Amino acid sequence: MKEQGKEKLKQEKQDKGENGKEDRKESVFKIQTFEFLCEKIKNDELGEFFHDWSWIFSYSKRYRWQIVVFTLFGIFSTTFGLVSSVANKYMVDIVTGHKTELLWLIILIWIGTNVLSLLMNGVNSRYSAKVTTAIQRDVQEDVFHKIIDADWMALQQYSNGDLLNRINVDAGTISSNAISWMPNLVITGYNFLATFLVIWHYSRGMTLIAVAGAPVLFLVRRAFLIKEREYHRKTRELSSKLYTYETEAFYRMDTVKSMGLIDRFADGFDDTQGEIRDYALERNAFDIRRNIVMRLLQMLLTAISFAYALWLLWSNEITYGTMILFIQQRGRLTNAMMNVGSIIPNFVNSSVSAHRIVELMELPSEKHGAGGEDIAIPHNLSLDVCDMSFAYGDEAPVIREGGLSVSTGEMIAIVGPTGRGKTTLLRIMLGLIYPNSGICEIRDENGNVIEISADTRHLFSYVPQGNSLFAGTIAENLRMMNEGASDDELIKALKMADAWEFVEKLSEGMETKVRENGRGLSEGQAQRIAIARALLRESPILLFDEATSALDVATEKRVLHNLKKEAKGRALVITTHRPSVMEICDRVYKVDEGYLRDIN
Secondary structure: OHHHHHHHHHHHHHHHHHHHHHHHHHHHHHOOHHHHHHHHHHOOOHHHHHHHHHHHHHHHHHHHHHHHHHHHHHHHHHHHHHHHHHHHHHHHHHHHHOOOOOHHHHHHHHHHHHHHHHHHHHHHHHHHHHHHHHHHHHHHHHHHHHHHHEOHHHHOOOOHHHHHHHHHHHHHHHHHHHHHHHHHHHHHHHHHHHHHHHHHHHOHHHHHHHHHHHHHHHHHHHHHHHHHHHHHHHHHHHHHHHHHHHHHHHHOHHHHHHOOOHHHHHHHHHHHHHHHHHHHHHHHHHHHHHHHHHHHHHHHHHHHHHHHHHHHHHOOOOOHHHHHHHHHHHHHHHHHHHHHHHHHHHHHHHHHHHHHHHHHHOOOEOOOOOOHHHOOOOOOEEEEEEEEEEOOOOOOOOEOEEOEEEEOOOEEEEEOOOOOOHHHHHHHHOOOOOOOEEEEEEEEOOOOEEEOOHHHHHHEEEEOOOOOOOOEEHHHHHHOOOOOOOHHHHHHHHHHOOOHHHHHHOOOHHHOEEOHHHOOOOHHHHHHHHHHHHHHOOOOEEEEEOOOOOOOHHHHHHHHHHHHHHOOOOEEEEEOOOHHHHHHOOEEEEEEOOEEEEOO
């Protein structure tokens, strides 16, 4: 039922939000900037666009002085480049006119401005990389912390791959534009204006030819841009598909092998690779056609400019140096105009990544208690669930009514068919989800009520279903619950979990490395280490979710008797299917058809 509930929430997200979000993404990748903005105005979504960019501005403001320096470097580099071009013109005029009086001065100016321009470009590139990296770090840290603190139910609407894509790819897009949008606007505008004035000073006709060529290039480029964005979108989709195949195959390698699915996964991988290859070749053919068209057009514009310059030279209206300056700066002016035209599309594209990040940043946070994590750990307590009901979304209630109680020194079992609410109960106790009605609370020895929230999790030690070990050594896994634990304390916990006997025999003992999800250990060994890890946390309540399912009956009994004997100062809640567990427990509660009942 809980899985159905989560699927329902996921479907609701798709019905209510994903369609709109995908439509927005398609707008960005398939239509041009001004059409996009018009569509935003038409749909009354322009405020959303500016809201997304105001969020980017919040990061830009943190580095405003660095952005000012970055802009100045760009202006200086552009200026030195122009001075170098003018110096080059005078060198040609001096040589062709055989007037060498100022030649060495012009040569020094030319060399100096070129060197300074190179230095400025290098410093600017390095400076930009540092600030961009810093902003990306800030964005990723903020997003990661938000995801970690987000409400568990709200977070279930996103796949792991989507979250990874947002925190890496979208954060990278934002960081590069957060620093570059203003400098690019200023530098490009300055470059266009300065180049325009230089050419205008020598020939108004050449200036008009250079300016007239830019819209032509822009319109042709615009025709190709729609297809380019579609290729980009499709490439990302195919890359994600391949990534899914790889992660699933590697993550579940034992399952793939055991179920005889090697050929199926290998064929799927090969088919996806084939799709990527065919699509890459298709895109390559498109790029070749686009480049040929753009280069032919540029050659035509250059030929027109060159012919006009030759005519001016033939008419003795300009010098050889001025003609060379025209040819150089015409392309520069055209590129400057093209860059001005590309700033707004980049502005819009960045808003898409910002929107995807802001969507995460606006997720509701977990519920935190009034006392925070400083809530004192009671010596004696009771965990009470009364008249509680809970449903995932609009699904039928997983739990309709009923309750349970466990106090310090007691061990209770929760039984019931698979998928009927046992894990849901533990999630409620851990403050991951909250009941629709009824209460789940902790009472100390004085009768004071401690409300369940994210800040009461330090009162619990939890062992989830399946393999819950992390990459690292066994000792590192154990100390996650108690960083200051000594080796003797680790060994004691391992002995209580009936794990020390096999850990001691490992080649490196507790320093033996465990791979992701406990790979390298059997399921039973991993479960016992997870139990030992939970015992190391000095919490008054232990929650075990099928935590002994991979143990044989004899080992399970030893572990449970150790827990009951050595952990008398704690309350233990165990979900299970095994009669052997129920025999040891003080009370047994059953969840079935949504009803929670004491069946002792």
